Amino acid sequence: MKIQEIRMRHMEMRMKNPFTTSFGTMQDKPFLLIEVKDEEGNSGWGESVAFQHPWYAEETVGTNAHMIRDILSPLLVGKEISHPDEVSEIFGGIRRNNMAKSAIEGAVWDLYAKRNKMTLAEALGGTKDKIDVGISIGVQDSAEDMVETVRGFVGEGYKRIKMKIKPGADISIVRAVREAFPDVPLMADANSAYTLDDTDLLKQLDEFNLTMIEQPLAHDDIIDHAELQKAIETPVCLDESIHSLEDVKKAVELGSCRIINVKIGRVGGLTESKKIHDYCMEKGIPLWCGGMLESGIGRAHNVALTTLPNFILPGDTAGSSRYWEEDIIEPEVVAVDGEITVPTGYGIGYEPDIAKIEKYTVDQEVFAAETSGSSRG
Ligand SMILES: O=C(O)CCC(=O)c1ccccc1C(=O)O
Numbered sequence: 001m002k003i004q005e006i007r008m009r010h011m012e013m014r015m016k017n018p019f020t021t022s023f024g025t026m027q028d029k030p031f032l033l034i035e036v037k038d039e040e041g042n043s044g045w046g047e048s049v050a051f052q053h054p055w056y057a058e059e060t061v062g063t064n065a066h067m068i069r070d071i072l073s074p075l076l077v078g079k080e081i082s083h084p085d086e087v088s089e090i091f092g093g094i095r096r097n098n099m100a101k102s103a104i105e106g107a108v109w110d111l112y113a114k115r116n117k118m119t120l121a122e123a124l125g126g127t128k129d130k131i132d133v134g135i136s137i138g139v140q141d142s143a144e145d146m147v148e149t150v151r152g153f154v155g156e157g158y159k160r161i162k163m164k165i166k167p168g169a170d171i172s173i174v175r176a177v178r179e180a181f182p183d184v185p186l187m188a189d190a191n192s193a194y195t196l197d198d199t200d201l202l203k204q205l206d207e208f209n210l211t212m213i214e215q216p217l218a219h220d221d222i223i224d225h226a227e228l229q230k231a232i233e234t235p236v237c238l239d240e241s242i243h244s245l246e247d248v249k250k251a252v253e254l255g256s257c258r259i260i261n262v263k264i265g266r267v268g269g270l271t272e273s274k275k276i277h278d279y280c281m282e283k284g285i286p287l288w289c290g291g292m293l294e295s296g297i298g299r300a301h302n303v304a305l306t307t308l309p310n311f312i313l314p315g316d317t318a319g320s321s322r323y324w325e326e327d328i329i330e331p332e333v334v335a336v337d338g339e340i341t342v343p344t345g346y347g348i349g350y351e352p353d354i355a356k357i358e359k360y361t362v363d364q365e366v367f368a369a370e371t372s373g374s375s376r377g
Pocket residue numbers: 056136189191239290291292293294316317318
């Protein structure tokens with residue numbers, strides 16, 4: 001297929017509720033939506049998961065717009081490709097900028113699956129027709145607030161509850177939730193808020209039977225996490241530290257974690273996610289699919305990836321209504337009793353709702369094969 005055109009939309013949506021991590025609070029969600037068209041007029045859709053500010057990763061909406069406009073699109077438009085795996089080869093000479101690469105690569109995967117009359121899940125080698133999902137709850141002001149918030153989501157049937165923690169809002173909160181819900185699968189995510197000096201404190205989490213502690217130490221570390229994992233019983237899961245299969249291999253060899261959170265954008269796309277999947281399956285390292293507060297387009301990609309067999313643990317892909325008054329796909333992603341039924345339509349399987357997409361588009365740029373420049377407006 002020929003990559004005829006790449007359309008980049010600058011979107012602005014606002015989440016129903018603010019979401020707080022150890023770094024701060026987000027509610028407005030500017031992001032980039034990518035539509036890749038082939039020579040027959042078929043479209044594939046992808047989403048950049050970069051945030052406005054570089055608190056979680058170094059990439060931002062602004063750096064992604066630059067990379068997609070000035071560096072990545074020129075490498076791809078006009079090219080003839082036979083499989084989406086070729087996109088990561090074409091982008092191979094560009095260092096990092098994984099979320100920007102992934103936004104385009106994801107759209108090409110959707111396009112490829114549609115042209116070949118397959119679901120994206122099938123194109124990836126997925127095997128499940130339903131996926132188990134959990135929920136990620138932001139940092140709460142008090143243990144009581146966390147217990148009540150957890151109660152609501154346990155009532156909705158989510159299969160695993162993840163609580164964001166930070167220094168000063170950790171042990172007492174986890175204890176209160178564990179006492180209130182003795183049997184619910186629970187985990188905590190620190191988004192890099194601790195250091196090895198906090199080992200004694202993190203060890204206190206061992207008594208709460210957490211499924212894992214996610215990214216307790218520095219965002220770029222795999223050495224200290226290995227030391228921490230030796231000192232505590234709770235399995236360590238890496239999020240921020242993992243950008244590639246190479247990172248995964250090193251973390252697994254060093255014993256830095258026992259579980260990995262795969263975010264498609266963070267590792268540079270679905271092709272790299274699949275490689276990580278296959279390696280971890282062989283090594284007996286369970287995976288789950290993380291979230292970046294995506295719109296329906298990115299969410300649909302997460303659903304498809306989670307159908308691969310080694311995505312054993314429930315991920316963060318909650319239903320659309322957890323985040324949005326209205327989503328930009330039809331139907332929305334719906335979680336019932338902690339399960340999402342994988343759609344059977346071709347490609348991502350959910351229809352992009354163009355009217356809603358237009359409503360939240362504040363600017364768009366088109367990079368086309370025939371013209372050398374871009375049009376904006
Ligand atoms: O519900 C989601 O999409 C995931 C929520 C979440 O935990 C998160 C949200 C934004 C940035 C980082 C993270 C994380 O997994 O660390």
